[in-house]
Every structure is written in structure tokens, then in C-alpha cells.
Amino acid sequence: MIKLKLTLYISGQTQKSAHTVKQLKKICDEDSQRTYDIEIIDVLKNPQIAEEKKILATPTLVRELPLPLCRIIGDLSNKEKVLWGLNLTPIETERE
Template sequence: MSGSEDVNETTTEVFEQSLSASQEQHYILRLYVSGTTLQSVTALQNIKKICEEHLQGRYELEVIDIYQQRETLISENIVAVPTLIKRLPMPLQKMIGNLSNTEKVLIGLNLLPKK
């Protein structure tokens, strides 16, 4: 085996370990909604579907209705709803809208690489 093959195997092993580590990460998500508007209901349905398909058993999803908890708008700097905040794993990420573009949501959750 040449020295470059050793490096390639090590690099591959590191990559595979980081992939499996990212698959084991626990996600903490908050979805801010405005009551039961169409956009809010759609966003909730979309993120639940994405989480069950890609993060099954590895996520917590907290849904916050801004009409019931107005103070959180200021503390979380929410400017539009629905807004999804990925608190963990870092880095913090915010996504605004009904989350219907699954690919963009997966990229925002760091489950797909950016193109």
C-alpha cells in the first residue's frame, strides 16, 4: 500500500464517521405560527413530514402560537410567521415561510449540502 492510499483510507474513514455522527445528532426545532392560518397549518404539516422522514426519533419540535405568546416575538427576533428556528445542532438557522420547498428546508437543517 502506498502512502497516498493510507491518506485516502483515513480521509474516507473520517468522512464516514462525520456522516454517521451527523445522522445521530439530535435536533431542537421551534416553529412560530399565527393561529390556524393556512400558511401556519401548511408549515406545521410540512415540517412534521420532513422530520418524520429524515429525523425520526432524533428531534424535538415545539410549536409556538404568537397570538398566545407575543413576548417570544421580541426575544427570538421573529419578523414574519411561520418561522422555523433550528436551535440545535449549531449553527442556529431560521427559515421563513410554509416550508413547502423540502430541498431548501433540508439544506437549512444541514441534512443536504448546499449546491
């Protein structure tokens, strides 16, 4: 089973952030083919990380592992686009 490491960048512990986390959790829970290791970073609390990783806006989701690095922006409410943006199936085969 493929294991993915994802990092979600949010700004502040707001309802909106909570919603985004919920969306991400839902997508991960619904995926029976992969397991997800999710890290959540609040850029307000960790501005230096945001700067280091050049996070321009939130919510940003980064696929850290396996490479290649992929980055998505948005509220993650569109599952298909999230998977597409993360370079994951079922769309992956059509991607390149």
C-alpha cells in the same frame, strides 16, 4: 443519531399554520438519520417570546440545537430548501 431541536413560530391556529406543521412533520418523519424535537409557538398567544427572539414574520422555523442557530422563513413546502436553510445534509457538504 443526531438530535435536533427546532422551534416553529406560527401566528394563529389557522389552516395555513396546520399546513406548515404538516410539512414540517413530513420532513422530520422522512428523515431516518436524525431525530427531531419540535416546539410550536403561536406568536399571537406568546407575543413576548416573538419579540424576545426577534421573529419578524411567520412561519419561521429556527434550528435551536445543535448550534449554529439557523432560521428559515416560508411554508416549508420545499424540503430541499428547508434542509439547506437548516444547514443539514445532503446539501451541507457543499454549503461552506
